[in-house]
Amino acid sequence: MPEPSRPQELPAGLLANPEMIRACRLRNFTRVFTLVKAHAGIYPSMIARRCELTPSRVGEVMAGRRQLQHMDVIERIADGLRIPGHMLGLARRSWETPAPLARERKPSQAVAAESATSAAVPSAEVDTVLALTARTNPNPSTLEALRSSIEDYWRRDDQHGGETLRPAVVGQLRYVVGLLKENRPEPIRHGLYGVAAELARLTGWTHFDARQFSQARAYFKEALHFAKEIDDREFMANVLACMSLQATYEDKPGDALAFVAAAQDEARTAAGTTPRVLSMLSLREAFAHASLGSQSATHEAIDEAHRQFERIQPNDVDPAWVTYFDVPKLIVDTGIAHGRLGEAATAEPLIADALRRENSSNHRGRAFHAFWLARTQLKLGKLDQACRTATEALEPAMSVVSERVAGHLREFHDELAPYRREPVAVVFESRLREALPRQLNGSPRP
Structure with missing residues (x-):
């Protein structure tokens, strides 16, 4: 049974309400407080008490006369009303961790921590003062x-x-x-x-x-x-390319192709679109075609990506957001496109070459691409190499919080199942459980 002092949870239906989701995303607390009052029966005086705000301030927010922007205040609202952190663009809140998984603290430590937290909480008018100072030209x-x-x-x-x-x-x-x-x-x-x-x-x-x-x-x-x-049509193309990539992860290849086609249309109508941008977009198109299983269209998109990349000149003025698309990225994305198509023999040397060239500080990219290489090697029956590659990927994977990387690790681990009794697989399993034990229990890829 929950402790009496634990704040009342909001109804699941309210947290799933599209209007509530949008209000939280926009940090529109006028609407958030109104919805909480209407659907959870938490009235303004209760909101004020639970969020450590003054009743007058809550009233002004609900009347639309005041905005709350200071991060400490937003965190108090999340904790006081039990709104999950991700809905407000915050890190996961401590109370979202199930009790059995949370570390126990001695009573004296808990009291001391709570006292320190109370002393550190800003006064009720801090966010208003900071908002005034932010009104610069x-x-x-x-x-x-x-x-x-x-x-x-x-x-x-x-x-x-x-x-x-x-x-x-x-x-x-x-x-x-x-x-x-x-x-x-x-x-x-x-x-x-x-x-x-x-x-x-x-x-x-x-x-x-x-x-x-x-x-x-x-x-x-x-x-x-x-x-x-x-x-800014070039940037719109960039965003659409991101949405296309996401659609491939959601197993919606038709959506992926539609988004990247729209991205290419935007880029072609923009003035001064550079070959680097067009090359990147062609490889996103290759990903979409590969997800659809279209071999000829995938190869055509890959060829166009390389043709555009060869047109890059030293004096090109690329937008800052595409400068990441360098030679190693061109090579590794080409390999991944072949891999998505099932052409493992073509994909393996490309991804391996890109890994040798990649910046060592890009931990997520190195882990992500190494797991891609390991899965490709496994498809080719190269069990020893696959386990060695995956083991080397554990170090950068430990340095980054990325569910995408964790998903590829789990996929490799699942694909290793038929070889689980092989000595090299046993060694990898041991190192994996030592390095990243929690990654094996994550949610499967959608």
Whole structure:
């Protein structure tokens, strides 16, 4: 039986309500509080008490006269109302972990921790003060700082995954959206929309990497909206390419092909689209065709990707978001396209070559591609090589939080089942359970 002090859980139907999901994603607490009152019977005075807010503040929020933007306040709302962290763009909350899996603390430790937490909680007006200080006049330096932050987010996403980054990215996205609500000079307005589009795409990507597909799709659509406001057709193509890749993971190859075809249409109508962008899009098209099992169309798309890549010139002005698509990425994606088509003999040397060339700091990419190589080697009957490759992949996999990587690890582990008694498989199993014991118990790939 739950403890008396444990906050009342929200009804499952409310948490699954599309209106509630959208309100949480937008951090529209006017709507969140209204829905909580209507569907859970938690009235404003109770909301105030559970979220450590003043009743007057809750009233102003519900009347639409005040916004809540400070991260500490949003976390208190998530904890007080028992809204899962991912719905508000936060990390997983401690109370979401089932009791049997949570580490026990001694009573004295728990009391001390709670006291420290209470002392550290900001006063009720902190978020209002911070909101006032944030009302600055953005200038070109502001835009440059925001873009630098985005570059850093992507770098850290490659190294460690996006789960822990997401709260910061979402907070910055909402900050930029707030700046867009006021009239700005056209160059600043244009730059802010571009930054908002990239932050929304990054947020969608972190959800995609966590296999939270509906949330990812919502943010990708938001990124399309921002990019459309400034008619950035190249970036719209980029977002559509992300949605195409996600559709392949959802086993929706028809959707994947439709998204990438739309992406190519946008890119072709944009002024100055570079060969690197067109090459990347052609390989996403190859992924979609391969998922459909169309060999000739896959090969044609691969050939077009390489043809476009050969057209790249040193003086090309590529958008920042496509610079990752270098020679190793071209090679490994070509190998993966062949692998998706079932052409393991062609895929293996390509993926192996790309792994030798890849940046060692991209832990997620190295783990992801190594598990692809291991599965390809296993399909070719190269059990020893497959287990060796998968064992080498465990180290980068330990450095990153990525459900996509974990999914490929589980798929390799499942495909290893017929060889489970072989000595090399036994050794791999032992090292896997020592390094990543929790990965074997994750949800299967959809």
